[in-house]
Amino acid sequence: MNRQSPPSYGPVTLALTGVDLPELAAALPEGAVLTDPDLLTGYRQDWARDPDAGTPLAVVRATSTDDVAATLRWAHAHRVPVVPRGAGSGLSGGATAVDGGIVLSTERMRAIAVDPVTRTAVVQPGLLNAEVKRAVAEHGLWYPPDPSSFEMCSIGGNAATNAGGLCCVKYGVTTDYVLGMEVVLADGTPVRLGGPRLKDSAGLSLTKLFVGSEGTLGVITELTLRLLPAQPRQSTVVAGFATLTAATEAILAITGTLRPSMLEFMDTVAINAVEDEMRMGLDRAAAALLVARSDAPGEFAAREAEIMVAACEKAGATEVFHTEDPEEGEAFTAARRFAIPAVERIGPLLLEDVGVPLPRLGDLVTGIADIAERNDVLVSVIAHAGDGNTHPLIVHDPTDPDNTARAHRAFGEIMDLAIALGGTITGEHGVGRLKKAWLPDQVGPDVMALTRRIKAALDPEGILNPGAIL
Ligand SMILES: Cc1cc2nc3c(=O)[nH]c(=O)nc-3n(C[C@H](O)[C@H](O)[C@H](O)COP(=O)(O)OP(=O)(O)OC[C@H]3O[C@@H](n4cnc5c(N)ncnc54)[C@H](O)[C@@H]3O)c2cc1C
Numbered sequence: 427m428n429r430q431s432p433p434s435y436g437p438v439t440l441a442l443t444g445v446d447l448p449e450l451a452a453a454l455p456e457g458a459v460l461t462d463p464d465l466l467t468g469y470r471q472d473w474a475r476d477p478d479a480g481t482p483l484a485v486v487r488a489t490s491t492d493d494v495a496a497t498l499r500w501a502h503a504h505r506v507p508v509v510p511r512g513a514g515s516g517l518s519g520g521a522t523a524v525d526g527g528i529v530l531s532t533e534r535m536r537a538i539a540v541d542p543v544t545r546t547a548v549v550q551p552g553l554l555n556a557e558v559k560r561a562v563a564e565h566g567l568w569y570p571p572d573p574s575s576f577e578m579c580s581i582g583g584n585a586a587t588n589a590g591g592l593c594c595v596k597y598g599v600t601t602d603y604v605l606g607m608e609v610v611l612a613d614g615t616p617v618r619l620g621g622p623r624l625k626d627s628a629g630l631s632l633t634k635l636f637v638g639s640e641g642t643l644g645v646i647t648e649l650t651l652r653l654l655p656a657q658p659r660q661s662t663v664v665a666g667f668a669t670l671t672a673a674t675e676a677i678l679a680i681t682g683t684l685r686p687s688m689l690e691f692m693d694t695v696a697i698n699a700v701e702d703e704m705r706m707g708l709d710r711a712a713a714a715l716l717v718a719r720s721d722a723p724g725e726f727a728a729r730e731a732e733i734m735v736a737a738c739e740k741a742g743a744t745e746v747f748h749t750e751d752p753e754e755g756e757a758f759t760a761a762r763r764f765a766i767p768a769v770e771r772i773g774p775l776l777l778e779d780v781g782v783p784l785p786r787l788g789d790l791v792t793g794i795a796d797i798a799e800r801n802d803v804l805v806s807v808i809a810h811a812g813d814g815n816t817h818p819l820i821v822h823d824p825t826d827p828d829n830t831a832r833a834h835r836a837f838g839e840i841m842d843l844a845i846a847l848g849g850t851i852t853g854e855h856g857v858g859r860l861k862k863a864w865l866p867d868q869v870g871p872d873v874m875a876l877t878r879r880i881k882a883a884l885d886p887e888g889i890l891n892p893g894a895i896l
Contacts, residue, residue, distance in 0.1 A: 429859070430894050443651025445504050445526075447484060449473070453496040464726070472516040473575075473858055474777070480525035482509070489534045489606060491616050491647040497530055498645065499614030500733040507892050510641035512551060515575045517777050520587065520640045521892050527892075530645060540565050545653045545794065546605060546622040550584020551646050555589075560665050567653040570597035573854070579752030582646050588638035588666040592759065595812030596687045597654075597722075599854065601637040602807045606650035609636050609778075612885040622650050635880070640856045643884045660687055660719045661731035662755030665738035666712035666745040667747040670795065673714035676741035676787035677811045680718060680734050681784055682826040687721040689812030690762045693791075696808045696819075699759075699768035700761050709745055751850025764820065765808045772804070773821040776837045778861075780844035781815035781853030793843045801836040803829070815853035838864070857895045865895070 446615065453457045468796075470479040483506070488494045501508045507527035514521050515517045523529050535550035538558065542565045544620065549558055555576040558569050573579055573590035585607070590599045606620025618625055621632040628744065636644055667673040672692060680686060690716045692700065701708045708715060716738065720730035738746050747792045749755055750886060791807055794816070796804035809816040818840050822833035837867050841851045842863040850859070851864045866874050874896075 427560075430689065433582055433702065443680065445483065445506055450484070450486070450497065450500045450528075453500060454479065454486065454493055455489060458487055458493060459487070461623050462489065466523075466529075469511060469514070469531065470523045472511075472514045472518040472519060472521040474517050474522070474858065475774070475858070476522045478518050479522045481529065482523040482529045482667060484526050485529045485531055487531045487534050491610060494530065494610045494645050494647050495614045495616055497528065497614075498610055498612060501528055501643055501889050502564065503891060505887050507889055508645075509891050510582075510586065511646045512580030512586070513578055514555065515579040516583060516587060516858060517855045518587075518640075518852065519860045520856050520858035520891070521583075522859055524893060532580060532645075532647075533584075534666070535647065537756075539665075540567065540653075541622065542567065544622045545655075546830055548622075549581050549649050549651060550650065551585070552850055553579055554582050555579050555581055555584055559880060562653050563656065566633070566656050569603065569651060569653055570594075570655050570657070571600045571603060574766065579637055581649060581651075585637050585649055586641050586644055587638065587856040588854065590810060590815065591686045591760070592690060592810060592811065593641075593657075594810065596685045601634060603652045604633060604637050604649055604826045605652050607636060607646050609644040609646050610649035612887065612890050615661045615664065616647065624652070638856065638896050642881060642895050645890075650894050657687070657894060658721045658723055659752055660721045660755055661727040662749050663716070663718045663731050663734045663738065663759055664747045664758050665716045665718075665735075665743040666709040667714045667716070667738075667742065668744050669742075670791050671712050671788055672742040673716060674791055674811075676738045676743065677787060678784060679737035679741060681812055683733055683737065685718070686718050686730070686734065688717065688719040688759065690717045690759075691715070691809040691811035691816075692762060692765055694808045695772075695804065695806035696765040696769055699772060699807060700765055701805070703768050703771070704764065705763055706757065712744060717762050718859060719759070720756060743864045762808070764847075769806045769808075769819045769821065772880045774824055776820040776833055777855075778837065778840055778851075779853045779855045780818065780821070780840055780849055780851060781813065782844055782847045782849030786847040786849065787811065787814050787816075789847055790814075790844060790849065797836050797839045801832040801835050801839070802861075803833050805836060805840075810853070813853065814849070842867070856888075859893050862895055
């Protein structure tokens with residue numbers, strides 16, 4: 427993809443030889459293969475909603491590792507592309523269907539077994555993140571990674587994208603909780619990696635290789651997840667700022683002093699979009715809002731909240747609010763989680779997740795505002811601010827070619843800016859098809875060549891999610 431051109435997903439050029447769908451159907455349980463065009467439509471796009479998404483030959487709804495293995499053996503033999511799919515909430519076009527391929531859905535693989543003794547859970551990939559959290563909570567345990575989409579994304583998709591979320595500033599991202607997995611390789615061979623062991627130095631760190639591989643190296647059919655004791659009660663601070671700079675100063679002051687359990691940012695567009703929907707009394711005049719939480723033990727949470735209040739006031743906050751009430755804290759967290767759907771009500775979004783080292787966050791946020799102004803487009807910024815991970819939301823009008831061209835230009839310039847600031851084009855959503863043209867600029871030719879060698883070694887026929895990442 428030309429970096430100046432609009433994001434596009436590019437053609438996929440696998441030779442489709444001797445495709446024999448009845449042979450595939452015969453290898454799978456009855457009803458596993460869908461070919462009804464109306465049903466296929468729902469599996470063509472992910473949340474990035476690529477208008478040029480392909481039309482798959484069929485959708486396979488696997489119920490077991492055997493189903494996944496049979497599908498891949500067949501696809502490998504016939505050189506048919508396979509796009510693994512969890513819940514389709516991805517924002518990078520990673521699960522976008524390709525013409526003539528198979529969408530391999532894990533939505534029916536939903537088993538979970540929790541072991542309170544080792545504090546681990548063995549889960550199939552189709553369970554939603556929220557369902558995992560609820561199942562382990564019954565044992566007094568906690569699975570921390572919490573993407574804003576936790577009610578609608580699968581745990582397999584989380585592992586495949588190395589998903590982050592709101593509490594990651596203190597508790598890390600998905601890879602920090604994946605102790606092991608079963609993954610089916612491109613030729614249909616299932617392999618087991620890692621297991622319920624907190625320490626394991628045997629061999630290469632292959633488990634980590636598959637986390638974040640976005641369905642390009644194998645299909646994850648089971649995960650062994652590390653769990654923590656239930657999260658302690660949290661104190662919550664909400665602060666409004668008249669300028670972006672004051673807000674980013676407060677973020678640095680907080681992260682330089684302590685490790686909050688959450689430190690989230692919304693700009694004025696997001697504040698107003700959320701307020702339009704939720705009527706929470708957010709300060710519509712504020713340029714930025716921070717929602718910060720502490721889950722330090724006992725009375726230390728309130729103490730940390732006081733330190734965060736002082737940091738916000740010192741940075742010039744116009745309004746600061748502190749609550750020990752968990753329900754009130756959850757309401758502000760829910761407001762932040764709702765920011766993407768709320769801004770999406772203004773218009774369709776091009777959504778990014780660029781990240782930078784924390785000291786450059788101010789440069790990134792003000793630089794994005796400059797890019798928006800220069801290209802005359804509306805860009806709202808929300809952020810997992812404590813991680814330096816922003817979500818610029820570029821509102822555009824697909825019916826207006828000029829507006830769309832300017833939005834796509836801004837999309838590229840924001841990634842260029844992140845790279846120039848020593849950052850990343852994607853902090854948590856993955857490269858998918860949307861951002862792959864910028865990957866070489868971030869990682870350089872040697873890393874790109876290494877990535878291609880790994881891909882060729884594991885998927886020599888190139889059937890797994892062709893067009894994603896590379
Ligand atoms: C409103 C909203 C808020 C969001 N907030 C966050 C956030 O805070 N943090 C965050 O990280 N993400 C966020 N996301 C993005 C998205 O929810 C995550 O990327 C999530 O991990 C995707 O999971 P999924 O099951 O929907 O995967 P899908 O979209 O189905 O797939 C994502 C990628 O994973 C691959 N894949 C899926 N399952 C498997 C498998 N079993 N084996 C191999 N590959 C597989 C697919 O091929 C694709 O490349 C948000 C999305 C929305 C819509």
